[in-house]
Amino acid sequence: MTTALLTAAPTPDIGAVLAASALRPTVVFGCSGPDAQPDGHDQRTKASVARSLADLLELEFGGLHDPAEHAGRPLYVVPGQTLTSLQAARELGIESPDHFFGGVVPHPFVATKLITHPLVRPGAQAPRGWSAAYGEAVRPVVLPGYSVFAPEDARTAAERLLEHGGVRLKNPDGVGGLGQQVIEDMASLEAWLDETDPQALRTHGVVLERNLSQVETLSVGQVRAGRWLASYVGTQSLTRNHRGHEVYGGSTLTVVLGDFEALQQIGLAAPFATAVEQALTYHRAAARCYPGWLATRANYDIAQGLDAQGQWQSGVLEQSWRIGGASGAEVAALHAFKAQPWRRVVRASTHEVYEEDAPVPPGAQVHYDGVDCHVGRVVKYVTVEENEAHADD
Missing domain, CATH: 3.30.1490.20 (ATP-grasp fold, A domain)
Known part of the structure; x- marks a missing residue:
């Protein structure tokens, strides 16, 4: 069974389809939500990833969405949050998967x-x-x-x-x-x-x-942008911020060109295979049970660990139908597939480092390097490995 959107066959490259038109869409980032801070590290990182999406699609990047400035222009929208009503999507001109990177849900609680x-x-x-x-x-x-x-x-x-x-x-x-x-x-x-x-x-x-105790959190997801459809599984890491608190430190993803079924065919280790199957069930149920649901970016966190009786458990914790912490790696993988069409599997990683003199490896793509007024200096960058790799390496 396929979903209404994410496991559909890839469509023509939006850039190529509209190349002959004078009204090529402009990619814009929508900084939204009650706590959204356009100058904060999170929103600026997402805006940088949106710019990378524009490069992938060979479209102009228009920066932050401005209803007055962008009125009447065709847009490819990268919302900062899941759009929580079909009306909100329509107001942004989102009528199909080709118009945005993120998710639309029919009610706020669904997000x-x-x-x-x-x-x-x-x-x-x-x-x-x-x-x-x-x-x-x-x-x-789920648990x-x-x-x-x-x-x-x-x-x-x-x-x-x-x-x-x-x-x-x-x-x-x-x-x-x-x-x-x-x-x-x-x-x-x-x-x-x-x-x-x-x-x-x-x-x-x-x-x-x-x-659960002794927990490892896996990520399973899928992204679609233009003619590229890719699915992935990977792990998350933690790091310490300047206050000594453990926070998200990045994701390492094995990304496969194609849908979830293509991901299942690369010979995953058992824990990863379980996570993919669980995420796929969760994903398909959303499309089936919540009419109006759309997502061109989907990420599912799966917790694997021990319960109070010492039994191993695995279950989906939550979903993210919006641009997120792993999206830098997702888009970097799509760039790799575009640059080297023969590639079918890549490993891409995001890194978030809270250090005053954070080292950045050669060839990394930096999405943020600055001092945030709330968290201090943080550097966020993405790396892509040259050789193909599998999730159980």
Whole structure:
């Protein structure tokens, strides 16, 4: 079974198709979201990757999207966040996969961790548009857990999960492990509920999920830009920022030209093969259960580790249908496929280094090198290996 979008056959190169037209689209980056800071390291890195996409497609890069400046012009949009309504996509001129790099979902909660888990019971409180069928479809490929929107449902979820060990409580919008805590007993949950506004819980929800130890986080994803369609599996690394906190340090991806099935055919080691199969189930369910869903960039985080009984577990944690931390490597891989059409597999890596004198290897593409007012100096760069490599090397 194929999805409506990402596993479709590659379409003609958007640059080549429009080469004869005087109205060639301009690539623009949309810095959006309540916490978006155009001058921050995250947004400037994403804007740099958007510029690299423009180079790939041989189109002009128009910088930050300006509704007044770009009105009436055909655009190829790189939203900074998942677009959370079909109307928002239409207002940007997005009518097909050829018009953007990212994702569109029919309801805001679909872009969060909430859809990873079912409700505690049929008819439990949930936002408008909630798909019970989705929760059932992905249950076999995610860790045991629930999404809840009411205090009584949180108690029910915690009671069930605590029978088998610690529970990870997660802010649905948290990024990079932020907004999470582990609860070991009901007293800890009650303390959290005492500090939580019930109305905020009803509005935003929270995720309760089985906690694992000795965790490795894998990334499985797929990107489409112009005539290039590529899929990948890889690992994430952590690093320490200037405050000594562990934060995302980069991703190393094995990228295959083609769809998820092409990725499955390169002889992956068992943990990677499991992660790909789980991500594909999650991915297909989104297209099936949430009409209007579109994504030309999809990334799925899969946690693999031990539960409280010492049993190995693997499950999808969340999705990212927007330009993200691994996108520099994704786009660099597409550039490699364009430059060397005979290549079918490449290894590309992103690196985020919090050092005053961060070394950058020769040949690396730097997407950010500066001092952010919140995190200090950080350097973000991408490397691509010359030789083909597999995920189990």
